[in-house]
Amino acid sequence: MTRIAPVFCAIDTSELAFAARCARAASAAGFGVKLGKEFFTAFGPTEVRAILPTGAPLFLDLKFHDIPNTVGGAIHSAAAGMGPMFVTVHAAGGPAMIRAAVDAARNSRQKPMILAVTVLTSMDKTDLEAIGLGGDVSQHVVRLAKLSQDAGADGVICAATEIELLRKACGPDFKLVVPGIRPKGSAAGDQKRVMTPSQAMKLGADHLVIGRPITDAADPEAAALAIAAELAE
Numbered sequence: 001m002t003r004i005a006p007v008f009c010a011i012d013t014s015e016l017a018f019a020a021r022c023a024r025a026a027s028a029a030g031f032g033v034k035l036g037k038e039f040f041t042a043f044g045p046t047e048v049r050a051i052l053p054t055g056a057p058l059f060l061d062l063k064f065h066d067i068p069n070t071v072g073g074a075i076h077s078a079a080a081g082m083g084p085m086f087v088t089v090h091a092a093g094g095p096a097m098i099r100a101a102v103d104a105a106r107n108s109r110q111k112p113m114i115l116a117v118t119v120l121t122s123m124d125k126t127d128l129e130a131i132g133l134g135g136d137v138s139q140h141v142v143r144l145a146k147l148s149q150d151a152g153a154d155g156v157i158c159a160a161t162e163i164e165l166l167r168k169a170c171g172p173d174f175k176l177v178v179p180g181i182r183p184k185g186s187a188a189g190d191q192k193r194v195m196t197p198s199q200a201m202k203l204g205a206d207h208l209v210i211g212r213p214i215t216d217a218a219d220p221e222a223a224a225l226a227i228a229a230e231l232a233e
Contacts, residue, residue: 005032010211027053029224034059065090068100079108091116091144098151116148121180160195179209
């Protein structure tokens, strides 16, 4: 039986043995596994299933963004082939695309939850201005989150700094899944809006995504267990 995990370990690699090691490390700490474009493009659904430890939930982070019919078909195929708990789409794809993803998920036997990506955590106000979007990052996040909720999405991917805003805007039942999480003492890397695991959970995050602090560690399992201990404090 697939468990509900508070943390998903982001495994971004095209090295199969390394990915399997990190997946085992995550599972040992009670965490789920998040696989994205790099791993999926290299290996496809067969290896996604192969490296997933028994009972570990899968977060399939492919960020679909296309016409509604194409995205609906992709969600159906992902659900049938890999049985993920979560699948991501870009909120910027619009209401019709999100609804197509939600409908496909609900009509699948596995029924994955659809999470919409609002503003990538690697982006800040300067990045948004560069693509022609003025205003604060938080304004765009709230607008895209409410659009996604109205279209039927189960939740959004958001930065920890937007948790409180989104709880007020979208209510207590809308899932907030938060990347850009860095345990105490970890480097921020290319993430511009970060927070520690315990801080994010106390603010009201439902699930956390933690990658490099686990996967770049000399001992990934020890790093994952340390994060689990930090959350338990």
